[in-house]
Amino acid sequence: MLTRQQAEGARRRAAAMLRDAGIVLTPEEASKLEIADCALGHLESEGLQLITYVNNERYCAKEIVLFPHQTFPQHRHPPVDGRPGKQETFRCRAGIVFLYVSGEPAAAPRCRPPEQSTEYYNVWHEIELGAGEQYTIPPDTWHWFQAGDQGAIVSEFSSTSTDDADIFVDPRVVRAPAVAG
Amino acid sequence: MLTRQQAEGARRRAAAMLRDAGIVLTPEEASKLEIADCALGHLESEGLQLITYVNNERYCAKEIVLFPHQTFPQHRHPPVDGRPGKQETFRCRAGIVFLYVSGEPAAAPRCRPPEQSTEYYNVWHEIELGAGEQYTIPPDTWHWFQAGDQGAIVSEFSSTSTDDADIFVDPRVVRAPAVAG
Numbered sequence: 301m302l303t304r305q306q307a308e309g310a311r312r313r314a315a316a317m318l319r320d321a322g323i324v325l326t327p328e329e330a331s332k333l334e335i336a337d338c339a340l341g342h343l344e345s346e347g348l349q350l351i352t353y354v355n356n357e358r359y360c361a362k363e364i365v366l367f368p369h370q371t372f373p374q375h376r377h378p379p380v381d382g383r384p385g386k387q388e389t390f391r392c393r394a395g396i397v398f399l400y401v402s403g404e405p406a407a408a409p410r411c412r413p414p415e416q417s418t419e420y421y422n423v424w425h426e427i428e429l430g431a432g433e434q435y436t437i438p439p440d441t442w443h444w445f446q447a448g449d450q451g452a453i454v455s456e457f458s459s460t461s462t463d464d465a466d467i468f469v470d471p472r473v474v475r476a477p478a479v480a481g
Numbered sequence: 482m483l484t485r486q487q488a489e490g491a492r493r494r495a496a497a498m499l500r501d502a503g504i505v506l507t508p509e510e511a512s513k514l515e516i517a518d519c520a521l522g523h524l525e526s527e528g529l530q531l532i533t534y535v536n537n538e539r540y541c542a543k544e545i546v547l548f549p550h551q552t553f554p555q556h557r558h559p560p561v562d563g564r565p566g567k568q569e570t571f572r573c574r575a576g577i578v579f580l581y582v583s584g585e586p587a588a589a590p591r592c593r594p595p596e597q598s599t600e601y602y603n604v605w606h607e608i609e610l611g612a613g614e615q616y617t618i619p620p621d622t623w624h625w626f627q628a629g630d631q632g633a634i635v636s637e638f639s640s641t642s643t644d645d646a647d648i649f650v651d652p653r654v655v656r657a658p659a660v661a662g
Contacts, residue, residue: 322503324574324613353615354570354638359540361570361638389535389542393505432505434534457535457542457638 302343307335314349314365321394321453323363325351333365338373339474345414348372352461360386360461364454366397366447371414374400374421374444375468385439385465388458392429396448399427402441411446420470429454442469483524488516495530495546502575502634504544506532514546519554520655526595529553533642541567541642545635547578547628552595555581555602555625556649566620566646569639573610577629580608583622592627601651610635623650 302310311333318325325333334350337343349365366372377386390399398411403425410428413421423442427435437443439459463475483491492514499506506514515531518524530546547553558567571580579592584606591609594602604623608616618624626635644656 322575326613329613353572354617356568356617358568358640359570359638361542361572361636387537387539389540391534391542394503432507432510436535436537455542455636457540459539 301339301341302335302337306343310335310343310349310367313367317365317367317394317451317453318363323393323453336475338468340373340417340470340472342414342416344370346371346373346417355461357460360456360458362456362458362461363393364452364456366395366445366452366454368447368449368451370451371411371446372444373417373468373470373473374423374442375466375473376440376442377462378440378465378467380462380465384459386459386461387436387439388456389434389436390429390445391434391455391457392431393453393455394431395450395452397429397445397452397454398448399429399435399437399443399445401425401427401437401443413444417470420468422469482520482522483516483518487524491516491524491530494548498546498575498632498634499544504574504634517656519649519651519653521554521598521651521653523595523597525551527552527554527598536642538641541637541639543637543639543642544574545633545637547576547626547633547635549628549630549632550592551632552592552627553625554598554649554651554654555604555623556647556654557621557623558643559621559646559648561643561646565640567640567642568617568620569637570615570617571610571626572615572636572638573612574634574636575612576631576633578610578626578633578635579629580610580616580618580624580626582606582608582618582624594625598651601649603650
């Protein structure tokens with residue numbers, strides 16, 4: 301679990317990256333930036349920072365901040381209450397993000413999984429997104445992603461977000477935010 | 482109807498405003514920026530510029546560019562095929578936008594309707610959005626909006642967009658894009 305100090309440091313760093321990219325948050329939003337280390341204990345290599353702008357029963361929009369080479373673990377969005385799983389469009393705003401999804405594996409992938417977790421990454425169809433580029437991930441599709449050398453800022457446009465329902469390959473992952481008191 | 486030259490000028494101006502705000506489009510997106518004068522023939526005062534990032538059967542995301550004091554005419558999004566009308570969240574990214582929706586009228590509204598069209602504007606509940614601020618408009622709610630002195634860039638996150646179904650107060654409005662040959 302992250303200490304409060306670690307979470308605050310990550311929050312400040314993510315807020316600075318957003319500012320540098322010209323993305324404005326209200327002070328209240330900046331103070332609530334979510335730091336998700338997935339309970340893995342190594343945020344710098346696995347996890348992400350995000351702000352949820354809106355999440356209602358029809359649509360959701362978030363801004364995701366990834367530190368250099370930070371990786372979000374492989375997961376999928378299964379059907380929930382008889383509705384298809386979450387569908388999401390990733391639009392890169394700054395930096396570079398590498399997406400890996402089910403499908404034809406890349407011959408020479410540009411990324412490696414975090415060394416503590418290699419056995420929990422097994423889809424290798426690669427999509428590279430630079431600023432202004434986007435990709436839509438169908439519901440219930442295995443995927444993970446990693447930022448390039450400069451980190452990345454990614455807008456996520458999607459159907460309703462139901463993080464609790466997400467299925468991760470790595471059984472250690474806990475998606476709910478947790479910060480030590 | 483806009484001439485091709487007028488549309489190209491508006492496209493270049495909108496692309497420059499996006500660049501100034503740090504929002505990156507692909508060259509293909511920039512070349513397809515939609516110029517919507519609503520067939521009213523005075524784009525500078527009534528209309529908008531936009532790029533639709535994604536519009537599928539579950540969600541939609543767009544970037545809207547408004548020139549200084551440019552106004553988008555009053556309209557609502559009615560139910561379509563038994564589904565509630567479009568719900569949309571406007572998030573201001575740069576500049577200022579004034580939203581007017583049904584409800585308690587502002588005592589001293591900051592904006593006036595375009596002078597050619599005053600009779601087609603009649604909701605006056607005012608919401609002012611600066612960069613980083615947002616507001617969600619419920620389905621089937623009358624609304625219109627106008628940019629401040631510097632223009633505005635607004636991200637629109639919403640349920641599926643079905644422009645053809647929109648209902649405008651002004652019977653002259655045609656929402657489908659039209660550019661002279």
